[in-house]
Amino acid sequence: MNILNYLLGSLFGFSFIWVPIAHALIVILFGFRMISVRRPVAVAIAWFLIVVLFPLIGVSLYILIGERPVGRKLTRKIIRMDKEYAAITEDMRKRYSADKQLLPVEGRALSLLAESKNGSPVIAGNQIELFTSSLEILQLFIDEIGQAKKTLHLEFYIWALGGDADRVCEALIAAAKRGVACKVLLDSLGSKDWFKSDWPHRFRNAGIQVTEALPIQIGRFQFRRADLRLHRKIFVIDNAIVWTGSMNLVDPRTFKQDSGVGEWVDAMVRIEGPVASQFELTFAFDWSVDNPKINHFKAVAPAATPVEGQVLAQEFSSGPVYRDDILYQVLLSAIMDAREELVITTPYFGPDDGLIQGLMAAAGRGVRVTLIVPKLNDSTLVAWSSRSFYADLMSAGVNIAEFHGGLLHTKSLLIDRKVAIFGSVNFDQRSLRLNFEISLIVYNLDFCAKLENLIESYLAQSDLVNRVAWAKRPRWRVLLENAAHLASPLL
Structure with missing residues (x-):
């Protein structure tokens, strides 16, 4: 034992007898941290088990991904802009208050809950279509871009390289050159390959504004959790039409073909009508938060005139900082x-x-x-x-x-x-x-x-x-x- 203490002491610079003491101290301090932040019990126990078994690795992982901070500066910005955002959503809830009377009995409680904590209200007068072919959806994206008159706003977790996803890029550049105002907001991690490609440079040269959401900054993990991601899928055309659903901007024929699970199977909806303005509002908020050049949230254009649709719907957004849980x-x-x-x-x-x-x-x-x-x-x-x-x-x-x-x-x-x-x-x-x-x-x-x-x-x-x-x-x-x-x- 003395020889082992000597060897470990030579390696770590202190007597090995201090190792279990240091281990116990780390576990106790971590336990106090778990109590102070009041995590869900299952989450707290899982982290505690990791730290007990692998104290240094566990604490390092917890610092990296254990809590939900997006950084002090970004948190302050979100809180400030959320107050400005609240005034707009309050006006929206007043404007469409009568539409609540059209809700079926089965949906009233759910709708009220979804619009609580500064959420969007239910709105009538929309048309909605369901699409289930990824290649058809990509082609329709290209068609929508070609027909846009004023604005194109895209917000996705992943924009992958190759296939028809590149054709969407080319269509967007062509739209920007004919005067359509284009903004692209992509998650830093999900779209990392896209950001490393030539597309961001080509977009900016064409006049397309590009913002990288939640960039991973080495050395700032203690202030910003690395795995909080922008997972939304939003495509708004002229503040009147919106696409949303599960599909990223990827061609399933080329996306993750080495994963051994086959092609990704997705579905998207196309909504035309006033509910599109709710998605435009969420995009504008996210754009303002993630763009370092913007300090205050600015209102978006008024909602489009309702189309002759019968669909009652509401946008529902969530995130780890605002509208918590x-x-x-x-x-x-x-x-x-x-x-x-x-x-x-x-x-x-x-x-x-x-x-x-x-x-x-x-x-x-x-x-x-x-x-x-x-x-x-x-x-x-x-x-x-x-x-x-x-x-x-x-x-x-x-x-x-x-x-x-x-x-x-x-x-x-x-x-x-x-x-x-x-x-x-x-x-x-x-x-x-x-x-x-x-x-x-x-x-x-x-x-x-x-x-x-x-x-x-x-x-x-x-x-x-x-x-x-x-x-x-x-x-x-x-x-x-x-x-x-x-x-x-x-x-």
Whole structure:
């Protein structure tokens, strides 16, 4: 032991006897930190376990990704602009207050909750179309860009290189050259390859404004969490038409072809009408926050004249700094409001115990609950962790279908075939608590029927997980799933 102490002392510069003391001190101090920030219990226990087992690595990881700061300077800017943003949304809620009377009984509570904490109100008079072919969507993007008259605003997590995604770039440059004001806001991490390419230079030379959202700055991890990401998908044309959904600006024929999961399967909606102004408002807010040259939030143009549409809808945005935990509350409320049927499609499934209990309770009271996830996932850890929930869910009567037609990337909730939540939100901790997300809540039977048809097409390409066969899976798989489950609060 003396020799070991000497060797370790020579290596670390102090007697080895101080190592367990230092270990205990780190754990105690970290425990006080967990108590002071009052994290969710599962998250706190997961982090505490990591720090107990690997103190230096655990503390380093916690400093890097453990909390939810976006940086003091950016936080102050968001708080300041949120006050300016609030005045605009308050006017919007007053302007469209009568539209609340058109809400179906089943959607009233959900709509009020979604517009709370300075959110957008429900608006009538919209037209909405559902598109399910990524290549068709990219071509329609190009067509929309070619027909734009005043403004084109694009906000995406990923703009990938290659294929028809490059054709969208060329179309945008052509639009800027004919006088259309173009702004592009992309996540720094998700679009890192795009930012390293020649496209940003070409865009700026053509007069297109480009902003990099949430850039990762080495040396500032202690002030800004590195994995808080802008995950929204928004494309607004002339403040009158908006596209949103699950699809990034990627060509599925070239995107992540080496991941071994097949092509990404996505869906988008095209909305024409006054609800587009809500998405324009969110884009303008995000643009103002992420653009270092802007210090105050400026109002956007008035909403477009309503089209002859019958769709009642509202934009629903969320993020880790403002409207904190509203997304979690809305999803939990949607689950608890279901009376007949609840269908969820998500590529990444990693909820907390509260949402799991909500799904089990819904199934227990007779709601037909169906979860559709991809059979193959580009994240191995997420895949194993997701399967750790299967047994409990199926024991409560939840149906689980694994899609084998590619990586199912569509994110949706269909409640009683009457209300739909559709957008960028995954059913996992990252979307719930870390990312800036966007959704469209639709209160329209025709749209819900179209979404149901899409879901049926997914189910036709899925394998329903058999509860009896699942219980007989090898013990080593159970152990791997349970091990991955320990990390689920952090994924």
